[in-house]
Amino acid sequence: MQQIDSYRHKGLRSRLVQELVQKKIVDKSVLTAIGNVPRHLFLESSFIKFAYQDKAFPIGAGQTISQPYTVALQSQLLEVKPGEKVLEVGTGSGYQAAVLIEMGVKLFSIERQSELYQRSTRLLRELGYQGRFFLGDGYEGLPAQAPFDKIIITAGAPVIPRALLTQLKVGGIMIIPLGDQEQVLMRIVRINEDEFEQEEIEACAFVPMLNGVVNK
Numbered sequence: 001m002q003q004i005d006s007y008r009h010k011g012l013r014s015r016l017v018q019e020l021v022q023k024k025i026v027d028k029s030v031l032t033a034i035g036n037v038p039r040h041l042f043l044e045s046s047f048i049k050f051a052y053q054d055k056a057f058p059i060g061a062g063q064t065i066s067q068p069y070t071v072a073l074q075s076q077l078l079e080v081k082p083g084e085k086v087l088e089v090g091t092g093s094g095y096q097a098a099v100l101i102e103m104g105v106k107l108f109s110i111e112r113q114s115e116l117y118q119r120s121t122r123l124l125r126e127l128g129y130q131g132r133f134f135l136g137d138g139y140e141g142l143p144a145q146a147p148f149d150k151i152i153i154t155a156g157a158p159v160i161p162r163a164l165l166t167q168l169k170v171g172g173i174m175i176i177p178l179g180d181q182e183q184v185l186m187r188i189v190r191i192n193e194d195e196f197e198q199e200e201i202e203a204c205a206f207v208p209m210l211n212g213v214v215n216k
Contacts, residue, residue, distance in 0.1 A: 030103065033102035061113045079150075098124060115214075151172070170192055171189070173187065185203075
C-alpha cells in the first residue's frame, strides 16, 4: 500500500502543533512527535480531509482515534524519556503508539480487538514504527514484560486495574481515564511498593475499557 505524506499534510500538521501550543502543550518532544506522525494515514479514507482537526474520529470496531490534544496531553503527563519502557493499553488505531515511538520509548502495546490489532500493527510496521504489539486483555497488562517505567491507558476504566499497578516501577507514572459515563484523567505515581499518589487532571471522554479478547 502506498503511503502519501505530502507537503500539504506536513503544513496542516504544523498548524495543528501551533494549535496544541495554544492549548498549553509545552513538551517539545511531544510537539515534535505530533508534527512528525502522519495522522491522516491512521484514519479511514472518508475522514482523511479532516485528519488535522483537533477532533476524535471513528476507526471501526466501536473505537475512535483520540483527538490530538488528548494524545498530546497524555503523552506530556507521562514525562517519558528516550529508552524508557512504556506499556500502552489499547493500541486502537496505532496513532498514540506512533507518537510515543517518535518520542524514543521502548513501546509495548496491547489491544483486545483482533481486527484493530491486525490493522494497526500492519500500518505501524509499514510506516517504520518499531514496537512490541500484543493481542490480549488490557486489564491483565503484560506481566511477562513488566515492570514498566510508564503506563498509558487509552480507554475509560471504571476502576484502576490492580494488575497494571503492580506492573509499574517504583517512581513510575500511570495515566488513566477513570470512570464510567463521566471520566477524569488521572495521573498516578508509584511512591513505593505499597503506596500510590493520585492526581486529577481534567474531565475527559474515552470509549470504555472492556475485558477479554475479541477474535473476529
